[in-house]
Amino acid sequence: MNLILFEPQDFVAEQQAVIQGRRLQHLLQTHNAEPGQQFRAGVLNSMVGQAELLNISSDQALFHLSLDSIPPEKLPITLILALPRPKMLRRILQTVASMGVARLILVNSFRVEKSFWQTPFLQPEAVHEQLVLGLEQAKDTVLPEVMLEKRFKPFVEDRLAALSQNSVKLVAHPGNYAACPRALTEPVTLAIGPEGGWIEYEVDKLQQAGFTPVQLGERILRVEVAVTALLARLF
Structure with missing residues (x-):
């Protein structure tokens, strides 16, 4: 997973979103993710940028998103x-x-x-x-x-x-x-x-x-x- 891809239903505030399930397990097992880390991120059918991990547990991870780039051309x-x-x-x-x-x-x-x-x-x-x-x-x-x-x-x-x-x-x-x-x-x-x-x-x-x-x-x-x-x- 080279990019954390957020979907509209993941958002809990204007620039904050949570992930669970497969994506969360990847963060825990592959990245040993900790609060403060930055990850490449994007929103489905929208922009790409960075996501700062605010907190993480065995149930979910909360991010703050800063999206400022367009995705690669098709x-x-x-x-x-x-x-x-x-x-x-x-x-x-x-x-x-x-x-x-x-x-x-x-x-x-x-x-x-x-x-x-x-x-x-x-x-x-x-x-x-x-x-x-x-x-x-x-x-x-x-x-x-x-x-x-x-x-x-x-x-x-x-x-x-x-x-x-x-x-x-x-x-x-x-x-x-x-x-x-x-x-x-x-x-x-x-x-x-x-x-x-x-x-x-x-x-x-x-x-x-x-x-x-x-x-x-x-x-x-x-x-x-x-x-x-x-x-x-x-x-």
Whole structure:
């Protein structure tokens, strides 16, 4: 936890807030925190700065906040990701938040098992928890927007054009395609498939929507590795 991320419900006065639970245990066990210490802090979807620890017990910690800086800028990217396996989803949500993705769209695909959509890890509170962990890692405060699209064809045909407007449209897919570009500055919409990749029908539909297939080489990467590698390469 490189930043203590406060949420609106933590505030007990205008510049004072308390934490409990996981964040408190981290302070006690990792930092051996004592009153008077200063910590990097931020408020969810707001500013960052410093938090002075006023008092701490086994139940809660009280801070005085001084927030004077804006959080890191988001990457100008909409990431379209075929819904991964539930355990992998948690790690990817953290990665997406820590790397600064502005918008994540989880979509269905032929190779996505129907049971994946029933996982409790897709519940709003579970998604929020993993995103917060990613923000804390990266000293960020702004949550990425997360959307769920359970029907691939209607999403691509009816909604994708508006969501990807005025951006470089790329679909990551192994094959005899151009290499993924590097160090872009313009907005990007990137589609990454499931384990095993998109099926050809899905690649064709994305191409019809204006997406250009790109690849990272001969090695086939796990989805969570591909997400990190593609984001780092693009930006």
